[in-house]
Amino acid sequence: FQKLAEMNVYFLSLILTVILVISFNTEALSPHYYDHSCPQADQIVTNAVKKAMSNDKTVAAALLRMHFHDCFVRGCDASVLLDSKGKNKAEKDGPPNISLHAFYVIDNAKKALEEQCPGVVSCADIISLAARDAVALSGGPTWEVPKGRKDGRVSKAIETRQLPAPTFNISQLQQSFGQRGLSMHDLVVLSGGHTLGFAHCSSFQNRINNFSTQKQVDPTLNPSFAASLKGICPAHNKAKNAGATMDASTTSFDNIYYKMLMQGKSLFSSDQALLTTPSTKKLVAKYATSMEEYERAFVKSMIKMSSISGNGNEVRLNCRRVR
Numbered sequence: 001f002q003k004l005a006e007m008n009v010y011f012l013s014l015i016l017t018v019i020l021v022i023s024f025n026t027e028a029l030s031p032h033y034y035d036h037s038c039p040q041a042d043q044i045v046t047n048a049v050k051k052a053m054s055n056d057k058t059v060a061a062a063l064l065r066m067h068f069h070d071c072f073v074r075g076c077d078a079s080v081l082l083d084s085k086g087k088n089k090a091e092k093d094g095p096p097n098i099s100l101h102a103f104y105v106i107d108n109a110k111k112a113l114e115e116q117c118p119g120v121v122s123c124a125d126i127i128s129l130a131a132r133d134a135v136a137l138s139g140g141p142t143w144e145v146p147k148g149r150k151d152g153r154v155s156k157a158i159e160t161r162q163l164p165a166p167t168f169n170i171s172q173l174q175q176s177f178g179q180r181g182l183s184m185h186d187l188v189v190l191s192g193g194h195t196l197g198f199a200h201c202s203s204f205q206n207r208i209n210n211f212s213t214q215k216q217v218d219p220t221l222n223p224s225f226a227a228s229l230k231g232i233c234p235a236h237n238k239a240k241n242a243g244a245t246m247d248a249s250t251t252s253f254d255n256i257y258y259k260m261l262m263q264g265k266s267l268f269s270s271d272q273a274l275l276t277t278p279s280t281k282k283l284v285a286k287y288a289t290s291m292e293e294y295e296r297a298f299v300k301s302m303i304k305m306s307s308i309s310g311n312g313n314e315v316r317l318n319c320r321r322v323r
Contacts, residue, residue, distance in 0.1 A: 029146035029307055033125075038117035042145075045126055048109035049133040052102065057251045060134035061197030062102035067131035067306065068193065069097055070124070072180060073159050077152035077310025078123035081106060081319045084157070094160030099200060103320075105130060110319050123319035124149035128306045135302075138196060140253030141295040146303060150312035153322045166203040166268035170276050180308050182301075188274055188283040189301040192294060194267075195257040197250060200243040201233035204267045209235040220272050222264035229267075258288035 034041040052059045070080040073091055081103060084090040091097055106126050113121045125147045136142035164176040177187045207218040208229050217226045232244055244267060247256045257266075261284055266272050274280045287294040316322060 029148045031144035031146050033147035034117075034121060038113065038120045040116055041113060041121050041125075041147075042129060044112045044116060045109045045129040046133045048105055048112060049130050050137060052105045052108070053134070053137055056102075058198065059102045059105060060138045060251065060253075061246075062100065063105060063127075063130045063134040064193050064196055066100055066102065066106075067127050068190070069100060069160075069163060070127055071305055071308045071310075072163050072176075074152055074154065075308045075310030075312075076124050076128065076149050076306055077312035078127055078149075078316065078319060079152045079155040079310070081123055081127070082155035082322070083320045085321070088155075089157035090155040091157060091160055092155075094157035096160045096163045096165070097157075106319055114317065119315055119317060122149050122151050122312070122315045124151050124310060124312060126319070131302070131306070134196070135253050135298075138251060138253040141299050143299045143303065146307060149310060151314055151316040151319075152310055152312035153314070154311070164270065166199070166270050167206055168270045168273065170273040170280065173270060173273060180305075182305060184277075184280055185283065185297070186301040186304060188280050188287070189294070189297045190305060191271060191274060192255065192257050192287060192298060194246040194271065195249070195253055195255070197246045198243055199246055199267050200241070201237050201239075203243070204229065204269075205233060205237075207267075207269060207272075208233060218269075218272070220264055220275075225263075225265045255287055255291045255294045258284050258294070262288050 049059070049063065066080060067076075069091075070076055070078060073079060080091045080097065080100070082090045082092070084093050092100060092103070106123065109126050109130065110121075110123060113126070125145075128145050128147070128149065132143060132145050162176075164173055168176065173187055174184060177183070182190070207221060208226055210216065211218045217223075217230075221229075229244060233242055246267060247254075247260050249256050257271075260266060261271055261274065274284050287297070
């Protein structure tokens with residue numbers, strides 16, 4: 001009887017262990033998550049991104065920024081895609097997200113995926129895959145995206161206040177990234193995503209007009225660069241879409257952002273902040289001189305950021321609304 005009881009305890013503990021392993025595995029992300037349920041998932045998303053980028057050069061930057069803004073609010077749960085409904089104003093209508101665009105790329109990918117494997121691929125995974133493709137198709141690195149995220153049901157515009165602002169100093173940036181499990185190294189590396197894209201005047205107006213009571217212009221800005229920015233963005237700018245590209249090769253994923261940063265030609269206060277501590281400044285210099293090092297670091301930091309856990313527990317059939 002004792003032997004039988006011992007065997008029962010053994011088998012019970014074995015079953016519990018198996019159950020625990022299964023439950024942990026379902027939570028963990030994996031590059032092979034859709035290998036059997038939707039083996040064409042990666043390719044379907046890539047096709048949608050490729051088609052959009054061939055028609056609009058700004059799509060790559062939009063998709064990369066969309067992923068960042070999704071993961072920094074409620075984790076990577078596609079809450080940034082939900083439309084405002086009734087009295088609820090969703091994230092995409094929050095002030096930092098007004099200029100987000102290219103949502104149709106995610107819609108197109110989702111539609112194609114629903115035809116191929118209905119109810120399988122989450123909108124959150126589509127955003128992560130699309131961001132990877134945006135980088136790769138712009139000449140940057142590619143990587144295996146860990147998959148298995150679930151979509152959330154909550155999206156509130158007020159929560160976009162949690163996003164790091166372009167006016168942040170280094171301690172504010174450290175706190176923002178640290179709260180999400182990201183290091184100062186990740187901060188420097190992910191800021192390099194600014195190599196793609198465009199900034200409106202409002203995001204850097206603080207550096208070129210009334211910088212302080214003593215200085216009109218931020219003294220860390222290259223004087224001729226500052227003058228060119230003032231020409232584009234006068235103090236009382238009326239042009240709705242006026243602004244500047246984030247670096248000199250805005251549609252190519254490269255390390256020119258870091259080179260320009262070291263020359264005093266960055267747009268945001270948050271970019272300039274990377275030069276205000278010895279450790280972050282050293283990393284900026286490192287990535288300005290080695291594209292290879294930068295690409296390797298970017299892949300690691302992107303996988304880390306895209307793994308920020310969300311509160312989602314379903315696969316939305318329409319990325320813009322919950323059932």
